[in-house]
Amino acid sequence: MSTAILCGLIILITLIIMLIAGVPIAVALGVSSVCAILPIMDFDVAVLTGAQRIFSGISVFSLLAIPFFILAGNIMNKGGIAIRIINLAKVITGRTPGALAQTNVLANMLFGAISGSGTAAASAMGSIIGPIEKEEGYDPSFSAAVNVATAPTGLLIPPSNVMITFSLVSGGASVAALFMAGYIPGILWGLACMAVVYFMAKKRGYRSTAKYTAAEAFKIFLQALPCLLLIIIVIGGIIAGVFTATEGSVVAVVYSLILSLVFYKSIKLKDLPKIFIESAEMTGIIIFLIGVSGIMSWVMAFTNIPEAVSAGMLAISSSKIVILLLINIILLVVGTFMDMTPAVLIFTPIFLPICEALGMNMIHFGIMMIFNLCIGTITPPVGTTLFVGVKVGGVKIETVIRQLLVYFAAIFIVLLLVTYIPQLSLWLPSLMGYV
Known part of the structure; x- marks a missing residue:
């Protein structure tokens, strides 16, 4: 058995056992990685190197x-x-079928x-819109499903912490x-769900009677405009090169403080x-997790695990x-029981070299991966967004x-389009000169 396969099996088995035992994911990552390197390295050297990797992993300005x-x-x-x-x-x-769900x-x-x-x-949308939908005769399970299905779109539409991770x-993908x-991809996800809502609402007879005069609509727009300006200022500033993503995050804090206070x-x-x-x-949770993942990245690189996985997958086809x-398929399964940040930290070093060997752009791969893991947030058994949406909606998970x-x-369907049509992810970055 090769060193890469042996170390890979040790990481996998140790990680699964510790997660089943309820050990925090960050601790499980660190311990399983150190255990994997022990067959080829002394314990004291492995622990010392691991500690160094934690500090070097978080000593990054962009974090x-x-x-x-x-x-x-x-x-x-x-x-x-x-x-x-x-x-x-x-x-x-407006007055489209299922307007409240839309x-x-x-x-x-x-x-x-x-x-x-x-x-x-x-949580926010379900708690506010849900009761209004119920008053207008919407099935609570229908309302909760709409809320859950579309909540992850904001993880694809920037700014997004998982993209920074x-x-x-x-090792080089541009945050901008x-x-x-x-x-x-984020807008396509939302539009696909809006199409589903349209046909289901039309079938069930969910129609809105609300009307707004031009003056009322303009007033509502002015009230919401300061909120929307946050996206324009932060993303626009990053794209224009006025500030970096890190500096943009500080601008977002200052702006949100002024807006709210x-x-x-x-x-x-x-x-x-x-x-x-x-x-x-x-x-603290996220940064510690990123730091500990540096140990796993080092172990994988040291033992050539990504190369072994790549060779194995390319041998299949x-x-x-x-x-x-x-x-x-693997990412969809992983996303059902693992949060997005640890999944990105673990599987990016494994799958990115394979995709780059196939000629896939790094940015395209990142969006494909994040899209997959977003689906995991609304899928049992660990889908956090799913359980929040169900709780806020006051319905049973089976019905949702x-x-x-x-x-x-x-x-x-949108995921397949994003996977096999690179320009859906790369057109805007290339238009801005990032790709």
Whole structure:
């Protein structure tokens, strides 16, 4: 048995056992990686090198963007943004069949992009739109399914912390290019779900009677405009080269503070310590996870595990179509029981070399991977967004899963389009000169 296969099996078996035992994912990653290198390295050297890899893994300037985007998202979540986004989405959807459900889809796309969290979008939108839909005769399970199915779109539509993580672990992917690449796939996901909502709502007779005068619509737009300007300022500044993604995250914090404290006055100074503490806790978890993943990346590179996996997959088939399909299936399965950040940290070093050997662009691969893992957030048994959406909707998970099946079909079609049509991901980055 080769060294790569032996070390790979040790990592896999140890990791699975520790996760089943309830060991935190970061600890499981570090311990399994150190165990894997022991057959070819002394224990003290392995531990010392592992510790060095943790510190070198987090000593990266671009990582500062993650805590600031998390903080900006938490401020915006508590800053009265959701209701203004919903009101704007209502105006846009008008009186189309299932207008309130269409509003939910559009609001999730906008709010998810602003907050950078699918879970926050599902919670905020579900708690506000859900009761209104119920009053107008919508089936609560239908409403919850729409909310759950579209909440992850904000993880593809920038800014997105998982894209920053992928940029780091890929060893060179441009954050700005990834941000631009996420727009079309994220919008296509939302549009596919809107098409499903249209036909299902038409069949069930869900119609809106709401009307807005031009003056009312303009007023609602003006109220929501400051929220939308966050995306324009941050993403526009990064694209124009005014500031980096890291500097843009600081701009997002300052802007969201001014918006929430001064403009909307929806949070007070006494609320800030709690927001800072919550953001610090989330940051600590993610940064520690990234640091520990540096041990696994080093072990994989040292023992040539990616090369062994690549050789094994290419031995199955030399067809690019088949290999990409296999990678999609693996990522879909992984996403059902693993959070996005650890999945990106673990599987990027394994699958990226294979895809690059097949001539796939790094940015295209990153969007394909993130798209797959986004689906995992709304899929049992560990789909966090799914469980949040079900809890907020006050319905049983079995009834929501049945309603979600048609949305999964639409989303999978978009995934295949994103996988096999590179320009869906690369057109905007190439237009901006990033690719």
